[in-house]
Amino acid sequence: MEITKNDIELYLAEVKDSIQKDQYRIERNSRRLDNLNLFLDYVIDETKAKDILMGLTAMDFSEVLQNEHKGFEHEQLYVFGKDVELLERTGSERKQVSLYIKFNKLENCYVIVVSLHEQKYPIKYYFK
Numbered sequence: 001m002e003i004t005k006n007d008i009e010l011y012l013a014e015v016k017d018s019i020q021k022d023q024y025r026i027e028r029n030s031r032r033l034d035n036l037n038l039f040l041d042y043v044i045d046e047t048k049a050k051d052i053l054m055g056l057t058a059m060d061f062s063e064v065l066q067n068e069h070k071g072f073e074h075e076q077l078y079v080f081g082k083d084v085e086l087l088e089r090t091g092s093e094r095k096q097v098s099l100y101i102k103f104n105k106l107e108n109c110y111v112i113v114v115s116l117h118e119q120k121y122p123i124k125y126y127f128k
Helices: 005-020 033-041 046-054
Strands: 024-026 061-066 076-087 094-105 111-118
Touching: 005 024, 005 046, 005 076, 005 094, 005 111, 024 046, 033 111, 046 094, 046 111
Parallel strands: 024 111
Antiparallel strands: 061 076, 076 094, 094 111
C-alpha cells in the first residue's frame, strides 16, 4: 500500500479534530498494562496525553497495521512514534521518553488510542 505524506496529514487532521472534541479514549484496561504503566511511571495526566497526541505530525508516522482481533479485521491501525520529555513519578528526573502510539479511527470518527506507552523496540519512521 502506497502512503503519501498528504494521506497521513489528512488522517491526523481527522484524528486531532476528534481528540479536540473529546471524541476519543485511551485504552487503560487489563489488556493494556503498558498504557497504564506510562501513567504510573511518569507524571502524565489526560491533559498532557492530549497535548502529546495533538502534537503528532506526519513525520512521526511509522506504519499501518491490519486489526487482527476477531470481528474487527476491516479496521486499520495507524502507528506513530514520538519523543517527549516526561518527569519520572518516583524521583525528580526528567527523561526523554520514546513513545509508541497506535490509533484506531472508527467510521463514526471516534478515536481509540490503542497504544500510548514507551517503545519496547525502536520503530522505523515512514517519512524519515
